[in-house]
Amino acid sequence: MNKKIKYIIVLIFTIINLFESCPTYPKPIKIDQNHPLLLKAYNEIDIMIQTRMKSDNISSFVATIVYKDDIVFSKAYGKINPLDENSENLTINNNIRIASITKTFTSLMMFKLRDQGIINSLDDDIRDYFPQFKINSIYKDKRNEKITFRQLASHQSGLARETPCDRIDYGTSKCNDKVILSKLSKQFLISKQPNILSHYSNLGFSLLGRVLGESLKMKKTLKEQEAYEYWVTNNIFKSLKMDNTTFNYDKIKENMAIGLFTNKDGNQSIAPISPAGWNSPGGGIFSTAKDMAKFMIFLLGDENQQQSESSFYLEESTLNELFSPMNLLRDGFSVYGIPFLHTYDTANSIWITAKNGDLPGYHSNMAFIRPLKLGFFFSSLADISSPDIYINTTIDILVPIYEILLNEAAFSIDNNNNDNNHYYKEENPIIPNSFLSGIYQDSYGNEFIIYNETFNGDSSGNLLVNFDNSNSNLTIHTFELDNDYPYIKRISYYDEILQGCRLLAGGDNDELIYFNFINNDNEQESNNFNDITNLKVYSVQVMGLLLYKI
Numbered sequence: 001m002n003k004k005i006k007y008i009i010v011l012i013f014t015i016i017n018l019f020e021s022c023p024t025y026p027k028p029i030k031i032d033q034n035h036p037l038l039l040k041a042y043n044e045i046d047i048m049i050q051t052r053m054k055s056d057n058i059s060s061f062v063a064t065i066v067y068k069d070d071i072v073f074s075k076a077y078g079k080i081n082p083l084d085e086n087s088e089n090l091t092i093n094n095n096i097r098i099a100s101i102t103k104t105f106t107s108l109m110m111f112k113l114r115d116q117g118i119i120n121s122l123d124d125d126i127r128d129y130f131p132q133f134k135i136n137s138i139y140k141d142k143r144n145e146k147i148t149f150r151q152l153a154s155h156q157s158g159l160a161r162e163t164p165c166d167r168i169d170y171g172t173s174k175c176n177d178k179v180i181l182s183k184l185s186k187q188f189l190i191s192k193q194p195n196i197l198s199h200y201s202n203l204g205f206s207l208l209g210r211v212l213g214e215s216l217k218m219k220k221t222l223k224e225q226e227a228y229e230y231w232v233t234n235n236i237f238k239s240l241k242m243d244n245t246t247f248n249y250d251k252i253k254e255n256m257a258i259g260l261f262t263n264k265d266g267n268q269s270i271a272p273i274s275p276a277g278w279n280s281p282g283g284g285i286f287s288t289a290k291d292m293a294k295f296m297i298f299l300l301g302d303e304n305q306q307q308s309e310s311s312f313y314l315e316e317s318t319l320n321e322l323f324s325p326m327n328l329l330r331d332g333f334s335v336y337g338i339p340f341l342h343t344y345d346t347a348n349s350i351w352i353t354a355k356n357g358d359l360p361g362y363h364s365n366m367a368f369i370r371p372l373k374l375g376f377f378f379s380s381l382a383d384i385s386s387p388d389i390y391i392n393t394t395i396d397i398l399v400p401i402y403e404i405l406l407n408e409a410a411f412s413i414d415n416n417n418n419d420n421n422h423y424y425k426e427e428n429p430i431i432p433n434s435f436l437s438g439i440y441q442d443s444y445g446n447e448f449i450i451y452n453e454t455f456n457g458d459s460s461g462n463l464l465v466n467f468d469n470s471n472s473n474l475t476i477h478t479f480e481l482d483n484d485y486p487y488i489k490r491i492s493y494y495d496e497i498l499q500g501c502r503l504l505a506g507g508d509n510d511e512l513i514y515f516n517f518i519n520n521d522n523e524q525e526s527n528n529f530n531d532i533t534n535l536k537v538y539s540v541q542v543m544g545l546l547l548y549k550i
Contacts (some may be wrong), residue, residue, distance in 0.1 A: 018549075023350065025372060026403055026410055027406065028068055028373040028406065030068075035405060037404065038072075038401060041361075041401045042072075042073050045065075045073065045398065047396055048393055049061060049390055051243075053078075056380075059078045059079065059089050060080075060380075060381040061078060061378070061379065062096070062257075062377075064293045064378075065374065065375070065394070065398070066374070067402075069296075074293070076289070078381070080257050080258060081270075082260055082268075083260070084467070087258075090257055092288060092289035093255075093290055094255055094448070095252040095286045095287065096256075096288065096289075096379050097283075098283075098379075100282065100283045100355065100356060100358065101355050101364055102281065103281075103283070103339040104295075106282070107338050108234075108236060108321065109231060110315065112318075113216070115315060121149075123148045124148060125147065126208075127147070127238065129211055129215040130215075132388065134185040135159070135187060136188045136189070137158075137188065138188060152201075152204045153205070153208055153338040153339060154326050154327060154336055155198045155199055156199075157201060158189035158191030160187070160201065161199070161200060162203055163203045164187065164203075170279055171274060171276060171278055175277055176277070177278060178276060180278055198327050198329065202283065204282075205282035205283075207281075210281065212227075212281075225259045228280065229247045229280060239311045239312035240294050240312065241466075243294060245285060245288070245291045247280050247286070249275060252286050253273075254468065255274070258361075259271040259359075259360070259361020260361050271362065272360070276388035286346050289377055293375075293377065294388045295522070296366065296375030296376075299322075300370070302316060314393050324337055326338065333346075339355060345395065348400065350372075351369075351371075352391075354368070354391070355367075356388075356389075362380075363379065363380045364380075365377070365378055365379075367391045369399060372403070372406070374402065376394060411469070431487065431529065435535075435536070436489075436515060437452060437463065439549070439550050440550070441547055441548060442546065448540060448547050449466045450464070462475060463475070465491055467542075475493075477491070486529050487514060487517060488515075490510050490511070490512060491542070513540055515537050516537070516538045517536065519534060521534065526536070
């Protein structure tokens, strides 16, 4: 096929997908990262970052983009110390504070300990594992005083936003476990509707990490004083080879990039760095853009890929849980999850899953377009006007290009697999398609018509279905266990992008249908497919209906 014509077809398909009622996404497969369209997009992103840095008076910035299991874009801008013109250039290997993105690691620990049986359920009361924790509730009903792991991780516990200590006391004896628990025992939950309303809580996540650490001690699997930090370091950092990621500032201070904050007079000063101490689970990690790329690649991989590359992995169901939304916010298009904020990007018809981190002098964002296996980590080393740290504009530039190239790649693969035909032919099933073709009806007037698909008058060998004279054709596929259950088939929409999202909430809208056969000789029900010529279809069970062949 002419390359220009092929490109036009792919472009039309992509545009239709954007404007139809329910978007579908191309399968993430290997594409040429040196494709002119991609090189142009990456250059546009580079120019955009530099332009906006200038307008925001930002001197230093790092940006990393991953696709599947590769870093496809990475660049550092400015100096390690922006106030020193003789300073070395910033790199993606310099350390920065990732602040609240730390909550992602705390969430991983929670899910992993649940999967290992260290904690029984995310809905357990944390006081079952950490009885020292006490706080007062405005509720007289004791059942409403329960605070669970899930509530802490999804900001639905009703706890205050911040730990009851002055920030300058973090990491000191004035803000240790004993002091914090004593202060909390005299305070109240602030939310009148925990588990219903979301209230962002750094305190909640810090408490979550400490309870997880206590659960390890309680099960006698860990004796370390700082059980949370020890577990995350040894199970996540080391397993993923995040060699420059740590809770300990002293280990990396010589490699630390200098962040700036804006004073009241408008001048910039070096941001102070103090230990997070008890608050580490909510925001105490120091990392690099390169290490965060490794982390994003891990999260974008499936269970099998994770197991093959690391001793630390999550079950597929747990990964889905990590990326699942939980509580719709009042703006109508943002949803809290654990720990991500999910926002629907109407321009690109896709969900952005992100976690921000903000501390004086360090403002970062880690975001995912999970259907396309794209991950973004951008960090500004100065105050910034963009809450998404320029990632949303980057997505606007990059996602349409990836969709075009992925559709183009899929189109080429399909053409190569079709043996010069313009259709896909199913492997020969045990029951010939000719046995199934026909009209099926019930006494209520429901009608199920099965007929052969044709191209230019020739049969493709595939079966299509029209259900109750609808405008949406269905197609029949061989069931995966056809050798053992040849009377079972799959049906799905012939063209999913023409369907509404209500019908395609989970992706492919497959259903199983069951054909019933009788023996030609005695008209008794039979599943003896060794002599298929002596059988005929009697009825079909589909979508809760039993319809008879006429």
